Amino acid sequence: MSEVGLTSFETYFPIFFQIVLAIIIGVLMFGVSAMLGRRSKSRVKDEAYECGIEVTTDTRHRFSVKFYLVAILFIVFDLETVFLFPWAVNYKQLGLFGLVEMVIFILILLVGYVYIVKKGAIKWD
Amino acid sequence: MSFPNVDFALLSPSLIVCITALLTMLLVPFLGEKRQVVVAHLSWIGLSIALFAVSQQIGKNATTFGGMFLGDDFSQFFSGIFIVAAMLTIFTSIDYLRRKENEHGEYYPLILFATYGMMVMASSSNLLVIFLGLEIMSVSLYVLAGFARTELKSTEAAIKYFLLGAFATGFTVFGIAFVYGVTGTFDVAGIINAAFGQSNVDTFLIIGSALLLIGFGFKVAAVPFHMWAPDAYEGAPSPITGFMSAGPKAAAFAAMLRIFSVGFGSTVPHLQTLFWIVAVATMTVGNIIALRQNNIKRMLAFSSIAHAGYILIALVVGTGEASSAAALYLLAYALTNLGAFMVIALVDSGAKHDEFTSIDTYTGLARKRPFLGLALTLFMLSLAGFPPTAGFMGKFVLFKAAVSQGFYVLIVIAVLNSLVSVFYYLRVVVKMFMTEPDGQPVEVPAVPVFLMVALAFAVAAVLLIGVYPQGWFNFAGLSILGAN
Numbered sequence: 001m002s003e004v005g006l007t008s009f010e011t012y013f014p015i016f017f018q019i020v021l022a023i024i025i026g027v028l029m030f031g032v033s034a035m036l037g038r039r040s041k042s043r044v045k046d047e048a049y050e051c052g053i054e055v056t057t058d059t060r061h062r063f064s065v066k067f068y069l070v071a072i073l074f075i076v077f078d079l080e081t082v083f084l085f086p087w088a089v090n091y092k093q094l095g096l097f098g099l100v101e102m103v104i105f106i107l108i109l110l111v112g113y114v115y116i117v118k119k120g121a122i123k124w125d
Numbered sequence: 126m127s128f129p130n131v132d133f134a135l136l137s138p139s140l141i142v143c144i145t146a147l148l149t150m151l152l153v154p155f156l157g158e159k160r161q162v163v164v165a166h167l168s169w170i171g172l173s174i175a176l177f178a179v180s181q182q183i184g185k186n187a188t189t190f191g192g193m194f195l196g197d198d199f200s201q202f203f204s205g206i207f208i209v210a211a212m213l214t215i216f217t218s219i220d221y222l223r224r225k226e227n228e229h230g231e232y233y234p235l236i237l238f239a240t241y242g243m244m245v246m247a248s249s250s251n252l253l254v255i256f257l258g259l260e261i262m263s264v265s266l267y268v269l270a271g272f273a274r275t276e277l278k279s280t281e282a283a284i285k286y287f288l289l290g291a292f293a294t295g296f297t298v299f300g301i302a303f304v305y306g307v308t309g310t311f312d313v314a315g316i317i318n319a320a321f322g323q324s325n326v327d328t329f330l331i332i333g334s335a336l337l338l339i340g341f342g343f344k345v346a347a348v349p350f351h352m353w354a355p356d357a358y359e360g361a362p363s364p365i366t367g368f369m370s371a372g373p374k375a376a377a378f379a380a381m382l383r384i385f386s387v388g389f390g391s392t393v394p395h396l397q398t399l400f401w402i403v404a405v406a407t408m409t410v411g412n413i414i415a416l417r418q419n420n421i422k423r424m425l426a427f428s429s430i431a432h433a434g435y436i437l438i439a440l441v442v443g444t445g446e447a448s449s450a451a452a453l454y455l456l457a458y459a460l461t462n463l464g465a466f467m468v469i470a471l472v473d474s475g476a477k478h479d480e481f482t483s484i485d486t487y488t489g490l491a492r493k494r495p496f497l498g499l500a501l502t503l504f505m506l507s508l509a510g511f512p513p514t515a516g517f518m519g520k521f522v523l524f525k526a527a528v529s530q531g532f533y534v535l536i537v538i539a540v541l542n543s544l545v546s547v548f549y550y551l552r553v554v555v556k557m558f559m560t561e562p563d564g565q566p567v568e569v570p571a572v573p574v575f576l577m578v579a580l581a582f583a584v585a586a587v588l589l590i591g592v593y594p595q596g597w598f599n600f601a602g603l604s605i606l607g608a609n
Contacts, residue, residue, distance in 0.1 A: 097128050111151045118154035 069121050080109050132189035135196035138178040138204050139244040145171025146237035153230035162219060164230035168237055169215045176208045192312065193251045202452055203247035203379045206459050210371040211240040213463045216579035217364040217470050224474040224570065225362070227273055235272075236368065239265035243376035250313040250388065252301045255380045259297065259344070262373055263290050270361040270369070282360025289343065289353040297340030303333030313388035320392040334393045337384065338403070344377035345433045346426075348407040358426035359482070363473045366422055367466025370429045371459035378436055378455055382448045385440055400441045401535060408434025408542045415549050421469055422482050424549055425462070428508060431546060432458055435520065435539055438527050447526040453597060454523050457507070457515035457590055464583030465504040467576060468497055472569050484556055486567050491557040494569055498557045500584055507587050509550040510543050515590035522594070 048055055087094065087102050094101075116122060133140070149164045149171070156163055179201050186197045214236060222228045242262030246255050267290060271283025305311055307330045308319035320330060339350060346354035358366045390396050411431030418424035436458075439451035472490070473481050491498025507516035520543065524536050572580070590597050 100128075108147065111147050115150060115154055 066124060073116060073121065076109070076112065080106070129191075132187060132196070135182060135185065135187055135189050136194065138175045138182065138201075138208075139241055139248065141171060141175040141178055142208070142237055142241045142244060145175070146234045146241060149237065150231065150234035153234070156230060158228075161228045161230040162223070164233045165215055165219050168233040169212050171237070172208050172212045172215070172240070176205065176212075179204050179208065193249060193254050195248055195250060199379070199383075199448075199452070200244075200248035202456075203375060204244045206375050206456050207240050207243040207247070207372050210368060210375075210459050210463060211236050213467070213579045213583065214364050214368040216575040217367065217463075217467045218362075219575050220570075220573040221362065221364050221470045221474045225273065225477060227275075227362075229272075232269070232272060235265045235269050239269065239368075239372065243372050246376045247379035247383075250383050252304065252311040252313070252384070255384070256297060256301060258376070259380070260294065262376060263294070263344075266290075266365075266369060266373060269365045270357055272365065273362050276360070278360035279362065280360075282357045285353050286357040286361075293340050293343030293350070295340075296336050296343070300333045300336030300338075300340055303329045303336060307333065313384060316389045317392060320389050326392065326394060330389075331393055331395065334385075334390070334396055335399065338396070338399060341377050341381050341384075342403065345374055345381070345436075346430050347403050347433050347437060348410040348430065351407070351410070351430045354430055355423050355426040358429070359420060359422045363422065363466055363470035363482070366425075367463045367470070370425065370462045370466075374429065374433065375455040375459055378433075378439075378451060381440060382451060386443050386448050387445075390440070390443060397441060397443065400437060404434050404437035404441055405535065405538055406434070407431070407437060408539060412542050412545045412549075415546070418549070419484055420482050421484050421487070421553065424484065424553075425465065425469075428546065428549070429462070431542065432508075434542070435523065438523060438532070438535060438539060441535060442527045442530050442532060444526065444530060446529070447523070450519075450522040450526040453590075453594070454519035456597065457519035457587070460583055460586045460590070461504050461507040461514070461516055464580065464587060465501060465508070467580050467583065468501045468504070471497070471572065471576060472567070475568050475570055481567055484553060487553055487556045488560045489557070489562040490567075490569065497569065497572070500580055501557065502554050503584060503587060505550040505553055507591070509547045513588070513591040515587045518591055518594040518597075 048059075083105065084102070087098055091098065145168060149167050152167070153161070153164055182196055183198060183201050188195050215233060218232065218236075222232060239262050242258045242260070242265065245258030246262065247258075249255055249258070267283055267287040270286045271279050273279035301311070304316060307327045308316045310316060310319065320326065342350040343353070358369065361369060384390070385396070385400075390400075408431050411427045411429075411434055415424050415427035415431065418427060436451050436454055439447040439454075469482070472486060475481050487501075491502070503514065507514035510516045510520045512518075524539060527536050527539075
């Protein structure tokens, strides 16, 4: 693969060695502490640790699905913006071709935008 | 930068499908709840224009987008399969959705987007473009599988399909990354050039090919990557199950044929053995588990796994003849399965919520509805591979291509498997013709106009390919660009 004529397996050997080392260290640490450590169990110990404050309710609340919708729509239009930046930087070189490409790109997203607005996905109530 | 020279005529079929999908999706929220069926009609009109566009591009064998998009006859043939499959699915769905009280117009643009993805997949030998098509297709199908939102089974199908599909996508991308890392190119032709003539093949090319095999194996439901198929097929709305077994399977095989058979498969050692093992395992496991299924959709899911095993023979053989035979097989299988699912969807739509999908539902069906019974019998015979049906012709040309290369053991296993499969296909026929229903027989709705057209088309096509295969086979014996 490289100028010294190593096959790709040989170049990856240090990584392989490191994985083996990591596994050995991990097993060793857990193994030793499992063998030597003392265990005592009580109800207080099994409770969830909430900075020392007593637990009042379950952590798993139900959220309105609208949060999810807004989040996913945000990602779509966020990515659109991200794609606009490189075009803006190279606007002069890309010229009319870039403009046409970008208009098509935004038109496609516009279809989606009109769709979600009309469906009422952004309406909160 | 000047405008690149893009051959829009060559792109026209997929562009038409994509634009129809966008416009119909835009239309959905503007139509009232009562008029969502307009979207269905616009969709099939758009698809028929695209089909016409495909017919105009046959024989051109050109490329565009700098070789990233291939408009060869191979891709036109598969585009034809996808478009016809989508149209037949839409015709089946119009009445099905109405009866299930699930008439949401988004259903049809999603089918169109999936079709577009498949067309992209079949029309490129660039690994990245194939991946792009694969994702467009898969994401649309995840949604379609869960389209019956209020049904628990449909949701389960969508979740399982999505999770395992996304997992498989990871394998595909990882495989592409390895292959790119070794050869420095995404293009199959470039990969062949880089891999050929090397005295020892790079280990990572083998790993990359194996990962690609796993990724695509998931998509075609090859054993041992088939676990998602029965649940996804059972839970999805019946017309979508038919679509899933016809379109995406053909698309994944088209991409596999391009990547492995025409592409760099022969340069990678052990890959043929791997395909041999997967093919035998797939057809055997699929057929044997199908024997014990009592739900017809589940049975056809395992049957679909078994058929994937037969088609994998083409990848073992790896010749051009075998690729063409696989293309013909996929056409025959798509038409037959879509036809079978038309009848299944009709029977299923008799109930609003509980699904009539048990094989017992078909008890005595042929006595009350002889034509429906005959049609389903024809499709079952075609799936089992009886002459003079399309299924027989597909198996015949495929097995012939394998025998001519000396794969006798493989073909003996495949033929024995076909024999096993006859049992469960004919079980449905026996139920329909020879069993008296005990108690109240299931009320099957009258055949609506569009379903009638689709059913007549499927029956005619299955018989036509079975009786007169020459024309189809000549068309399937098509030139494949990509190795140039």
